[in-house]
Amino acid sequence: MRIALDAMGGDYAPEAIIKGALLAAEQLEKEDEILLIGQEEVVHSLLKEYGYTGQNIKVVNATQVIGMAEHPTKALSQKTDSSIAVGYGMLKAQQADAFCSAGNTGAMLVGAMFSVKTIEGIIRPxxxxxxxxxxxxxxxxxxxxxxxxxxxxxxxxxxxxxxxxxxxxxxxxxxxxxxxxxxxxxxxxxxxxxxxxxxxxxxxxxxxxxxxxxxxxxxxxxxxxxxxxxxxxxxxxxxxxxxxxxxxxxxxxxxxxxxxxxxAGGSPILGINGNAVIGHGVSSPLAVSNMVVLAQKMISSKISERFRKNYSV
Structure with missing residues (x-):
């Protein structure tokens, strides 16, 4: 499974996010991957600084960042190469099985609604x-x-x-x-x-x-x-x-x-066509790690598919 993680989202990003990814990588299966989305040079530099030499953390470049206080809809429309926009793009294209972020909560919700969209039959995610x-x-x-x-x-x-x-x-x-x-x-x-x-x-x-x-x-x-x-x-x-x-x-x-x-690590968004988890803005490395593990459980349970099956006409 492939879990996309916003490396730039959160009050203590990117350091806390990358440290959390390292903790989570120790708990995942060998074939699982964490896809760190963020400014490539910054993320690679920190992975090197923290001594990471494994194979199951990959870096996906995203040049822009949506700030915690930015207007969600405006920011997503103007920052199409932000880590949140790229993360949802990967989820929609099925290049990731889940997307996690401790970034702007509003942008995470709006991003879900306009990318993977609400499951047909669900009134409100x-x-x-x-x-x-x-x-x-x-x-x-x-x-x-x-x-x-x-x-x-x-x-x-x-x-x-x-x-x-x-x-x-x-x-x-x-x-x-x-x-x-x-x-x-x-x-x-x-x-x-x-x-x-x-x-x-x-x-x-x-x-x-x-x-x-x-x-x-x-x-x-x-x-x-x-x-x-x-x-x-x-x-x-x-x-x-x-x-x-x-x-x-x-x-x-x-x-x-x-x-x-x-x-818990984070709060899942339920009722959308995909697995997305919102982390606390002040997420620590432990919280980030648990957020990734929560996403893993959602993927394993096929929860999004179960929602679709339940509400299919």
């Missing part, structure tokens, strides 16, 4: 996050930032796509789906969440367990947590802050270590 469970393992929460406002039918579809991801990537046989709300009762919530509850309840393709409250995030009530991107983003950022606070206070616990963004 979604960014998925991961929630550690007290009993072990992880659940998946979606959306965590792509869609700040969602119609009921979109939330329903998040339950479907989240279930497929949980089954084939996380290995949960019959994932339980819950709708994040402000109460357990069906009558609770906004007009949107009330309607979404009824749609999920009557959907034979999901194992719907009802509404969830905030206290249910880390227990076993649900494996798939459905919410709009506004709510999901707040939840994920709050979880990250818990780890940071405990780290500052020198409190160590294996469960709370899973709140560290480095553990």
């Amino acid at each position: 979604t960014i998925a996050g991961f929630v550690p469970k007290l009993s072990g393992g992880f659940g998946v929460i979606l959306d965590v930032g792509a869609n700040a406002e969602c119609k009921p039918e979109v939330l329903e579809q998040f339950g479907e796509t989240g279930s497929i991801y949980a089954k084939y990537v996380l290995g949960i046989e019959n994932p339980k789906v819950g709708l994040m709300n402000l109460g357990e009762e069906e009558s609770k919530g906004t007009v949107v969440t009330q309607a979404a509850h009824q749609r999920l309840k009557n959907n034979p393709n999901v194992n719907f367990v009802g509404n969830l409250e905030g206290r249910d995030l880390f227990n076993d009530k649900a494996d798939v947590i459905v919410c709009d991107g506004y709510t999901g983003n707040i939840i994920i950022k709050m979880a990250e802050s818990i780890y940071e606070i405990m780290h500052e206070k020198n409190i160590k616990d294996p469960f709370f270590d899973n709140f560290n963004y480095e553990t």
